[in-house]
Amino acid sequence: MNNSQQRxxxxxxxxxRAELIATGRKLFADTSYDALSMDDIAKHASVAKGLIYYYFKSKRGYYLAIVEDSVAELVAGAAGHTELPRAERVHRTIDGYLLYAQHHQAAYRTIVTGGVGFDTQVLAIRDVVREELIATIAMGAYGRREIPLLARLALRGWLNTVESVTLDWLSHQELERDTVRELLVRMLRKTLDAIEEFVPECPSPPPAGT
Structure with a gap:
């Protein structure tokens, strides 16, 4: 086989593989992990079951690939708009986060709650996305990903609140996304102001539009 054929x-x-992951995301959005067999998945994907095993080795491997794909989309969406001023970029990051949660509710819940039961591999993926989101906020606020431990702990506390608020909002969507976003932005502003008090080398960025 020549190089062109290999490519x-x-x-x-x-x-x-991407098509199978897209199918899986739709399936697991509406059906629990335990309720779906590999036969069910193959039927919905219109492929032989062996093809799923070829790409993912097992149902669990397939599920983890779907979670990782969801995480990648969440992080990419939140980390966009790098050309914007710092304060506005932080604002857009939070909006992108909520938009993802609103339109991918099952995937979001899986990422935040840790998947099927106490799934250590999904929890590890969740921890990676948390650290990436904290780094994204730090980059937007301070222009750098690496920040002192106290500042990181404060942002981690704020992110825990974001997750709790977002999960509750998804169950009671009487509030508009814009309202929830502004609430979280203001909470972040208070967090950044507190960080500045304790860590002067991390000054709170000026509000958007100033």
Whole structure:
């Protein structure tokens, strides 16, 4: 097989894998992990069951790949708008986070709550996304990802609140997303002001529009 043929085969494999993940995200959005068998998944994907095993080794491997794909989308969406001023970028990061949660509720709940039972691998993925989101907020607020421990702890506390508020909001969506976003932005502003008091080398950025 020449290089061109190898590239074509690899690209087709990547497309097929991505299609299977997209199917899985839809399935697990409406059905619990335990309620879906590999036969069910293969039927919905219109493929032979062996193809799913080929790409993902097992149902659990398939599920973890779906979680990782969801996490990647969440982080990419939240970390966008790098061309904006810092304060506005933080604002957009929070809005992107809520938008993802609103339109991918099952995936969001899986990421935040840790998946099926006490799933250590999903919890590890969740911890990675938390650290990435904290780094994204730090970059927007301070222009750097690495910040002192006390500042990181404060942002971690704020993020825990964000997760709790978002989960509750998804169950009671009487409030508009804009309202929830502004609440979280103001809570972050208070957190950043507190960080500045304890860690002067991390000054709170000026509000957007100033």
């Amino acid at each position: 074509g085969t690899t690209e087709r494999s990547q497309v097929r």
